[in-house]
Amino acid sequence: MKKITIIMACMALAQTMQAGVPVPYSTPIADDSAWKIINVVEGSNAWEVKTTSDETGYDTDKVMKYNWDTRHAADDWLISPAVSLEGGKEYKVKIRCNIHKQEIVKIFMAIHDTPDVLKAGKILFDKAEGDTDYDKWNTQIFIVTPEESGDWYFGIWEGSDINKYSSQVTGFEVLENVFAPGKVTGLTAVPDAGKAMEVFVSWMLPAVDSDGQPLSEGYSIDNVYVYRDGNEEPVATLDGTATSWTDTESTGLTGGYHSYEVAVKVNGAMSVKEQTQCGFVGPIAAAPLPWDPDIKTMSKEDFDLFFTTGKAAGSEATGKWEFKESSWSGNNIQFYPKGKADDWLITPPLKSDKAGIYRFRINAKGNDSNPTQTEIHIGTDTDNASSG
Ligand SMILES: [Ca+2]
Numbered sequence: 001m002k003k004i005t006i007i008m009a010c011m012a013l014a015q016t017m018q019a020g021v022p023v024p025y026s027t028p029i030a031d032d033s034a035w036k037i038i039n040v041v042e043g044s045n046a047w048e049v050k051t052t053s054d055e056t057g058y059d060t061d062k063v064m065k066y067n068w069d070t071r072h073a074a075d076d077w078l079i080s081p082a083v084s085l086e087g088g089k090e091y092k093v094k095i096r097c098n099i100h101k102q103e104i105v106k107i108f109m110a111i112h113d114t115p116d117v118l119k120a121g122k123i124l125f126d127k128a129e130g131d132t133d134y135d136k137w138n139t140q141i142f143i144v145t146p147e148e149s150g151d152w153y154f155g156i157w158e159g160s161d162i163n164k165y166s167s168q169v170t171g172f173e174v175l176e177n178v179f180a181p182g183k184v185t186g187l188t189a190v191p192d193a194g195k196a197m198e199v200f201v202s203w204m205l206p207a208v209d210s211d212g213q214p215l216s217e218g219y220s221i222d223n224v225y226v227y228r229d230g231n232e233e234p235v236a237t238l239d240g241t242a243t244s245w246t247d248t249e250s251t252g253l254t255g256g257y258h259s260y261e262v263a264v265k266v267n268g269a270m271s272v273k274e275q276t277q278c279g280f281v282g283p284i285a286a287a288p289l290p291w292d293p294d295i296k297t298m299s300k301e302d303f304d305l306f307f308t309t310g311k312a313a314g315s316e317a318t319g320k321w322e323f324k325e326s327s328w329s330g331n332n333i334q335f336y337p338k339g340k341a342d343d344w345l346i347t348p349p350l351k352s353d354k355a356g357i358y359r360f361r362i363n364a365k366g367n368d369s370n371p372t373q374t375e376i377h378i379g380t381d382t383d384n385a386s387s388g
Pocket of ligand 1: 039040041044045046072073074075076
């Protein structure tokens with residue numbers, strides 16, 4: 001019995017030793033609890049999570065920042081979780097950084113996650129004081145080939161002197177070193193403004209690889225793939241020159257909200273998918289009665305989608321019917337005419353299944369000192385609302 005327990009314990013240990021994250025691995029480091037922050041000198045400044053207003057070139061505005069310390073030299077680490085790598089295989093390690101020329105930053109790689117072992121390991125990046133090439137956001141790429149398979153750790157070391165400036169990092173990635181095209185850019189998906197069942201999807205094709213380097217001579221885009229709602233199968237496979245596509249009922253489009261993804265294949269290698277959200281598609285179905293739009297908690301997006309506002313010929317008002325958010329009194333719809341009004345606020349279509357008497361109730365407030373005239377009409381379309 002005892003023997004079995006020992007064997008089981010050994011198996012569990014073997015498993016934990018291979019528990020590294022797989023590649024491709026990508027993290028902003030900031031707010032990533034798998035990373036260790038080590039501040040060797042107690043009471044000194046440390047790496048901190050910051051939100052930047054700069055365009056970092058990575059999908060986040062969260063960065064790790066070491067800021068100057070007027071009393072202590074830096075000895076500060078950011079250490080990755082274990083990353084599973086295969087011995088003899090080529091990997092690409094990427095990081096986005098913005099480092100002042102006065103700072104000293106090094107990146108190490110080793111099979112243990114302690115500062116001493118990392119410092120004695122492979123050095124990937126060695127920025128000395130005075131190097132001026134890194135003081136705007138830029139991508140550093142290192143090609144590494146680990147000798148042995150297993151879990152590897154990466155350590156980013158800040159070692160600047162007292163009273164220097166700052167270093168910022170984000171977008172740490174480990175990938176196999178194989179060619180991949182860059183993503184499409186400027187992707188949009190716009191529903192038809194007249195509420196027809198149509199979405200116009202457009203994008204710009206990449207001219208670079210996933211590192212932002214120009215595509216090699218002779219490389220061309222084989223195909224462009226469009227995906228709807230996160231499905232793995234593309235909804236359209238297009239020529240490599242395509243920069244737009246229209247989704248319709250004939251390609252399976254239905255009413256409602258959708259998302260789109262677009263990827264390209266270059267010389268047989270797929271890009272990462274770029275994604276975008278699309279507003280409500282198609283006609284608004286008539287709502288059954290009883291109907292309550294619950295204006296107090298309605299969103300601006302739903303107001304724009306379901307309600308119609310407009311000015312008739314007699315309107316000289318510069319104001320218009322508008323949706324206003326209020327956490328105090330609840331959301332509401334307001335109209336401050338500022339001029340002679342002939343302005344409409346029209347509900348979405350409502351459906352009465354049988355003839356009879358219906359009750360219409362609205363909670364409204366006018367202006368005591370400047371009386372208003374408000375009428376309520378019923379009609380069968382938004383262009384002819386005064387017909388009833
Ligand atoms: Ca420190």
